[in-house]
Amino acid sequence: MSIALEHVGIRFRAGVEALRDVTLDVGRGEFVAVVGPSGCGKSTLLSAIANLLDPAECEVVGRILVDGSAPGTKSRRELNLGYVFQRDALLPWQTIDQNVQLGLAIRDVDPRERRERSRALLEMAGLTGFDRYYPHQVSGGMRQRAALVRTLAYDPQVILMDEPFGALDAQNRMLLQSELLRIWQASPRTILFVTHDLAEAIVLAQRVVVLSRRPGAVKAVYDIALPYPRDAFALRGSAEFGRLETTIWQALRDEFRATLPEPGVA
Amino acid sequence: MNRTWSLALRRAALIVAIFALWELVTGGFGLGLVLTSPAILARPSSALAELGPYAASGLLWRDLSTTLIEAMVGLVLGIIGGAALGLALGYWRRASELIEPVLVSLNSLPRIAVAPILLPWLGLGIASKIALSFFTVFFVVFFNTYLGVRSVEPELVKAVQVMGGDRMHLARFVVLPSVFTWIFAALRTSVSFALTGAVVGEFVGASSGLGYRLNIAAGLLDTKRVYLILLILMVFAVTLVEIAKRVEARLLRWRPSAVLAG
Numbered sequence: 001m002s003i004a005l006e007h008v009g010i011r012f013r014a015g016v017e018a019l020r021d022v023t024l025d026v027g028r029g030e031f032v033a034v035v036g037p038s039g040c041g042k043s044t045l046l047s048a049i050a051n052l053l054d055p056a057e058c059e060v061v062g063r064i065l066v067d068g069s070a071p072g073t074k075s076r077r078e079l080n081l082g083y084v085f086q087r088d089a090l091l092p093w094q095t096i097d098q099n100v101q102l103g104l105a106i107r108d109v110d111p112r113e114r115r116e117r118s119r120a121l122l123e124m125a126g127l128t129g130f131d132r133y134y135p136h137q138v139s140g141g142m143r144q145r146a147a148l149v150r151t152l153a154y155d156p157q158v159i160l161m162d163e164p165f166g167a168l169d170a171q172n173r174m175l176l177q178s179e180l181l182r183i184w185q186a187s188p189r190t191i192l193f194v195t196h197d198l199a200e201a202i203v204l205a206q207r208v209v210v211l212s213r214r215p216g217a218v219k220a221v222y223d224i225a226l227p228y229p230r231d232a233f234a235l236r237g238s239a240e241f242g243r244l245e246t247t248i249w250q251a252l253r254d255e256f257r258a259t260l261p262e263p264g265v266a
Numbered sequence: 267m268n269r270t271w272s273l274a275l276r277r278a279a280l281i282v283a284i285f286a287l288w289e290l291v292t293g294g295f296g297l298g299l300v301l302t303s304p305a306i307l308a309r310p311s312s313a314l315a316e317l318g319p320y321a322a323s324g325l326l327w328r329d330l331s332t333t334l335i336e337a338m339v340g341l342v343l344g345i346i347g348g349a350a351l352g353l354a355l356g357y358w359r360r361a362s363e364l365i366e367p368v369l370v371s372l373n374s375l376p377r378i379a380v381a382p383i384l385l386p387w388l389g390l391g392i393a394s395k396i397a398l399s400f401f402t403v404f405f406v407v408f409f410n411t412y413l414g415v416r417s418v419e420p421e422l423v424k425a426v427q428v429m430g431g432d433r434m435h436l437a438r439f440v441v442l443p444s445v446f447t448w449i450f451a452a453l454r455t456s457v458s459f460a461l462t463g464a465v466v467g468e469f470v471g472a473s474s475g476l477g478y479r480l481n482i483a484a485g486l487l488d489t490k491r492v493y494l495i496l497l498i499l500m501v502f503a504v505t506l507v508e509i510a511k512r513v514e515a516r517l518l519r520w521r522p523s524a525v526l527a528g
Contacts, residue, residue, distance in 0.1 A: 050424075050428055052424050052427065052428065075430070076427065076428065076429070076430040076431075077430030079430075080430070081428055082428075083424070083425065083428040085421055085424075085425065087421060089421045089422055089424070089425040091422060091439060091440070091443070092520055092521070093443040093444075093447075093520045094439075094443075094520070095520075102426070102429060102439065103429040103430070105439075106426070106429050106430050106431045106435050107430065134519075134520040135520075136520070136521070136522045154429065
């Protein structure tokens with residue numbers, strides 16, 4: 001499945017213009033990262049693709065197509081989207097195991113198959129033995145891992161990720177980046193990954209899209225010609241990584257700077 | 267563990283000390299130290315001795331069961347009614363906007379003040395006490411449930427929606443569990459409210475019940491019995507609240523430790 005955005009603009013009724021004229025294609029099985037200063041509308045973009053925006057609160061212009069259809073035209077179950085939130089969004093009253101089974105329970109999958117799939121995923125995420133813990137009883141890194149495999153459990157072909165590792169410490173962030181790489185390399189799905197961490201975007205994605213400050217517009221797009229399989233740790237030391245980081249930072253820096261108030265800029 | 271035990275021990279010692287002091291200043295321990303008239307402050311040992319005749323007359327059991335039934339029926343009905351209306355109005359915004367001022371004004375009414383009107387409506391039997399007990403519990407649960415529905419974490423709703431969950435899934439996985447948290451958080455308060463409702467109802471007019479017996483004993487200046495009933499009510503309330511705490515801790519065990527500590 002693919003994602004196509006054509007001249008998408010989003011304006012909140014309260015008056016804030018979040019996005020302006022965003023055109024972007026994410027091909028089937030492609031991993032694309034979007035970076036930009038905070039408040040540039042990155043998250044709003046994902047919400048719009050997943051049809052999570054309240055039409056009473058904002059107005060969307062342009063065209064959004066997921067697998068060829070506009071948001072809301074297909075049932076969500078049919079669309080089979082995955083969404084990973086910045087804060088894990090695990091149900092606090094369900095165990096880690098129950099949380100991982102959630103999407104399958106919604107799809108009325110047979111309980112035995114549900115348990116088996118959950119067990120395999122928890123093992124993959126290194127969460128074996130924690131299946132009966134409640135979210136508050138495990139660390140932030142473990143929660144986010146559980147949230148990631150919860151999304152994988154129902155096998156979505158498009159996964160939207162909204163700064164999923166933003167709340168983690170540096171070590172956990174790198175660990176989860178490697179895990180995500182491993183998962184995606186093993187079975188490529190379409191991933192649109194929003195982050196404010198440029199290094200993270202380069203390490204993971206095939207393409208990095210730089211959004212300008214609000215209203216967010218596509219400022220530049222960079223192909224990341226680093227071969228897969230990638231090693232999230234080793235990559236950071238390579239010369240090619242450094243060159244890419246410097247180049248993209250040039251474009252990004254101005255946007256971060258511009259978020260500071262300047263005389264004469266509205 | 268050590269700390270918990272030592273705390274429990276010190277707490278018990280404090281309670282014993284309070285009773286000992288009380289016993290002492292009311293002429294106890296054969297020391298003849300009487301600070302006030304026994305008609306005002308009964309000696310604890312003689313108040314407890316009153317338990318014998320009270321139980322022998324068969325009235326103790328009758329009064330206890332009457333008050334317990336009133337409080338429990340009022341509690342259960344109050345929780346069901348409050349939760350049902352809270353859910354309905356939480357979901358149905360237009361109705362809630364309309365009805366809110368009515369509920370807020372009813373809630374601002376001191377519950378005890380409605381006791382006298384319940385009597386002619388429902389008579390001297392347990393119905394009027396159940397009604398008062400219900401009335402006190404109902405609003406606590408209603409407002410908690412209503413706020414619970416309104417304050418459901420939007421991110422959890424989105425997570426379930428994205429996975430393809432419909433309204434039923436949202437209710438089952440997000441709204442109801444979230445609302446139950448609020449209802450059970452109100453359980454402890456509700457239990458003591460239910461008991462208050464029952465006892466106050468009995469004050470106003472009844473033919474049995476702890477509140478009724480207390481009122482009669484006070485009128486007869488039977489101070490020993492007054493204190494005995496107060497002690498019984500205290501034990502009763504503490505037991506009920508303790509049970510409520512256990513139920514709460516069991517049902518909300520998924521929550522961070524604040525609840526489990528008690």
